[in-house]
Amino acid sequence: MLSEFPKRIGYDDPLELYLSRLDALLRSDYKISRRALCLLLLQEDKEILEAVKDKEKDKADEIVKIIEEAKAHYAHPISYIISILRQEEATRISNMVMGSKPARNLTFRERISKIMMNPFTGGPILLVVLYYGLYKFVGTFGAGVLVDFLENKVFGNYINPFVTELVTKGIPFKIFQDLLVGEYGIITLGLRYAVAIILPIVATFFFAFAIVEDTGYLPRLAMLVDQLLKKIGLSGRAVIPLVLGFGCDTMATMVTRTLPTKRERIIATLLLALAVPCSAQMGVILALLDKNPIGLIIWLGVILLVFLLVGFLAAKIMPGELPTFYMEIPPLRFPQLSNILRKTASRLKWYFLEIFPIFIFASVLIWAGQITGIFNILVKILEHPIRWIGLPSQAAVSFLFGFFRRDYGAAGLYDLKKAGLLSPNQLVVACVTLTLFLPCIAQLLMNIKERGWRMGMAMSVFILFFSFSVGYLVNLFFNLFGIHL
Amino acid sequence: MLSERAEEILEALWIEIDEHGKKTLDLGASRDDPAVDELIKLGFIRRDADHIHLLEKGKSHALSCVRRHRLAERLLVDVFDIKRKIINEVSCKFEHLLHEDLEDNVCAILGHPKICPHGKSIPPGRCCSEKRDRKLPRFVASVAEMSAKDKGKIAYLQTKDSSQMQKLISIGAVPGVSITLMQKFPSYVFQIGQSQFAIDKQLAQGIYVRLAHK
Numbered sequence: 001m002l003s004e005f006p007k008r009i010g011y012d013d014p015l016e017l018y019l020s021r022l023d024a025l026l027r028s029d030y031k032i033s034r035r036a037l038c039l040l041l042l043q044e045d046k047e048i049l050e051a052v053k054d055k056e057k058d059k060a061d062e063i064v065k066i067i068e069e070a071k072a073h074y075a076h077p078i079s080y081i082i083s084i085l086r087q088e089e090a091t092r093i094s095n096m097v098m099g100s101k102p103a104r105n106l107t108f109r110e111r112i113s114k115i116m117m118n119p120f121t122g123g124p125i126l127l128v129v130l131y132y133g134l135y136k137f138v139g140t141f142g143a144g145v146l147v148d149f150l151e152n153k154v155f156g157n158y159i160n161p162f163v164t165e166l167v168t169k170g171i172p173f174k175i176f177q178d179l180l181v182g183e184y185g186i187i188t189l190g191l192r193y194a195v196a197i198i199l200p201i202v203a204t205f206f207f208a209f210a211i212v213e214d215t216g217y218l219p220r221l222a223m224l225v226d227q228l229l230k231k232i233g234l235s236g237r238a239v240i241p242l243v244l245g246f247g248c249d250t251m252a253t254m255v256t257r258t259l260p261t262k263r264e265r266i267i268a269t270l271l272l273a274l275a276v277p278c279s280a281q282m283g284v285i286l287a288l289l290d291k292n293p294i295g296l297i298i299w300l301g302v303i304l305l306v307f308l309l310v311g312f313l314a315a316k317i318m319p320g321e322l323p324t325f326y327m328e329i330p331p332l333r334f335p336q337l338s339n340i341l342r343k344t345a346s347r348l349k350w351y352f353l354e355i356f357p358i359f360i361f362a363s364v365l366i367w368a369g370q371i372t373g374i375f376n377i378l379v380k381i382l383e384h385p386i387r388w389i390g391l392p393s394q395a396a397v398s399f400l401f402g403f404f405r406r407d408y409g410a411a412g413l414y415d416l417k418k419a420g421l422l423s424p425n426q427l428v429v430a431c432v433t434l435t436l437f438l439p440c441i442a443q444l445l446m447n448i449k450e451r452g453w454r455m456g457m458a459m460s461v462f463i464l465f466f467s468f469s470v471g472y473l474v475n476l477f478f479n480l481f482g483i484h485l
Numbered sequence: 486m487l488s489e490r491a492e493e494i495l496e497a498l499w500i501e502i503d504e505h506g507k508k509t510l511d512l513g514a515s516r517d518d519p520a521v522d523e524l525i526k527l528g529f530i531r532r533d534a535d536h537i538h539l540l541e542k543g544k545s546h547a548l549s550c551v552r553r554h555r556l557a558e559r560l561l562v563d564v565f566d567i568k569r570k571i572i573n574e575v576s577c578k579f580e581h582l583l584h585e586d587l588e589d590n591v592c593a594i595l596g597h598p599k600i601c602p603h604g605k606s607i608p609p610g611r612c613c614s615e616k617r618d619r620k621l622p623r624f625v626a627s628v629a630e631m632s633a634k635d636k637g638k639i640a641y642l643q644t645k646d647s648s649q650m651q652k653l654i655s656i657g658a659v660p661g662v663s664i665t666l667m668q669k670f671p672s673y674v675f676q677i678g679q680s681q682f683a684i685d686k687q688l689a690q691g692i693y694v695r696l697a698h699k
Contacts, residue, residue, distance in 0.1 A: 074604075075603040075604025075605065076604050077647055077650060079647075079650075079651065079654065080642065080650055080654065080659075083654045083659045084659055084660050084661065087657075087659045087660070087661050087662060088661055091661060091662075114668075117668060117674060118668075119670060119671050219683065222683070223671070223672040223674060223683035224671055224672075225671075226671065226672050226683070226685055227671050227672070227685075230685070235685070236672065236683070236685075321648075324649060324652060324684075324685060324687055324688055325672065325683070325684060325685040325688070326652050326653075326656055326682060326683070326684045326685070326688055327682065327683050327684075328656065328680060328681070328682050329674060329681040329682060329683055330681075331681075
């Protein structure tokens with residue numbers, strides 16, 4: 001039956017006329033149908049126009065003239081005219097074969113969807129998702145139970161003693177023993193951090209994120225927070241990289257590619273680097289501020305304030321197109337376990353391929369830095385700003401390592417806390433500063449890759465000064481008001 | 486009250502000055518038109534050998550003639566569904582019937598449109614800036630002005646920004662499709678066909694819908 005219909009849409013007279021005039025001028029082969037090519041030309045597709053100008057050198061002026069003439073003929077953009085004509089044709093065809101029944105009552109899914117998109121019920125739902133997904137599942141289960149099991153039981157009781165003995169017996173030189181199993185050894189530090197601390201945290205995060213993603217909740221969250229994000233120069237669309245940043249900022253920075261304008265991409269990258277703590281960091285920070293709920297609230301408040309303030313100021317000073325928000329709201333779906341596992345696995349695979357070598361590399365760098373004494377010099381330099389924000393100079397080591405991996409640094413502080421070297425006040429200051437402090441080396445590289453050398457470095461310098469300044473202010477605030485947590 | 490012919494001269498004069506960047510209108514065929522004398526007597530225009538010039542006193546009248554013509558076009562296309570090709574002839578007669586208060590009421594039921602069906606801008610009237618609700622049945626409104634659960638067909642897109650228009654086209658919000666507004670806070674959520682979309686206020690102001698009446 002379909003063969004009775006022409007395979008192409010007939011447009012109205014003037015448009016067909018312009019199409020045939022363009023068609024007559026084109027000589028080269030473009031690998032797509034001539035008609036499609038001419039239609040794209042009339043719709044001012046920049047890429048196609050450049051290609052055509054390039055291939056039809058002597059006819060280029062004439063082609064541009066026809067396009068200009070066609071544009072002048074219509075009061076509206078030609079792409080608008082064409083999409084209306086296509087819509088009419090599509091409606092005509094679908095009306096011949098499709099009918100629709102009058103709407104029935106709302107289904108269960110539609111009811112849930114409405115509740116999620118209602119600003120009064122949507123807020124509490126977000127809190128529930130954050131509490132169970134992030135705090136309970138990632139924080140308590142991933143960063144607590146799993147980390148404890150892997151780090152203390154598996155590494156502490158089995159792997160570390162076993163490998164240490166093997167290496168000490170097998171390798172004669174102390175220096176090389178240290179490279180593998182020393183205080184900052186590849187296995188005792190690099191592998192342990194990567195497998196026992198970071199892996200369970202990001203794995204639980206990616207698992208929770210995949211569930212949330214597959215239900216179709218994220219676009220609903222995006223429409224809820226769009227107006228809020230507009231205040232900091234972003235649109236609702238930015239919730240996806242921002243939420244992903246709570247898992248891994250490096251991956252989230254890559255995902256900022258999905259934002260439509262350069263301005264939004266820069267603001268999102270800056271906020272991710274500065275004020276969105278990744279899951280590994282959060283896991284350690286939750287552990288550091290364990291039994292210090294007021295400290296946790298202060299940390300959260302300061303980070304949130306910095307996030308909003310820096311976003312607001314960046315939106316004020318950054319030139320460029322203001323963001324617009326448009327997004328499809330897909331139907332809610334019940335997530336499928338196989339899909340979730342596949343997604344989690346592929347993200348973990350990416351994470352490990354990217355991150356694991358950096359951990360090993362960082363271990364080697366720290367080892368080399370220790371032997372050559374460069375690290376001691378850097379640590380000595382860092383001790384000044386560290387004392388300036390009221391922390392013991394031992395914390396300088398954590399901050400330096402924090403650059404190789406932010407979570408490395410946080411984990412270093414954890415060791416200091418266990419040794420009883422940090423007061424609750426100092427812990428809060430340290431957590432705030434380290435959260436804001438320079439992104440890990442992987443994220444620094446990603447920033448440079450995505451935003452270019454100048455922007456990437458400028459952001460890093462800004463963050464370096466900014467993080468210590470905020471740490472200083474928090475410490476000053478504690479001292480001025482005589483607050484002892 | 487001005488004669489129909491005088492209104493048309495004022496309108497042509499305004500378009501020449503405001504949209505074509507000229508200073509005057511060629512007299513041409515209206516050389517011996519009594520309407521020209523009518524306008525001169527009122528102090529709206531001044532003429533020399535071949536041209537007529539618009540005077541300060543005639544400006545608001547000229548602007549209002551353009552506005553009425555384009556509102557008439559919108560009314561015919563959006564409400565009476567007259568084909569675009571013949572609207573000019575009909576609206577030329579129709580515009581003279583739209584006077585003062587009627588003009589603002591028509592503007593209100595059309596959702597205070599800013600462009601005519603040919604894409605030319607419609608000069609805003611008093612009604613466009615006032616907050617007062619005229620309590621008139623609405624025939625056309627932008628998505629931003631619709632109420633939740635309102636249904637209708639998209640009449641046209643009104644945005645000067647081509648990237649915004651592209652965005653609307655890309656989600657299938659083009660003239661002719663049926664649309665139902667589901668909610669309008671904190672973002673506008675609507676249904677087109679089997680799909681739902683969320684957009685911000687700026688985009689919602691660009692979609693004009695011919696409302697279906699219950």
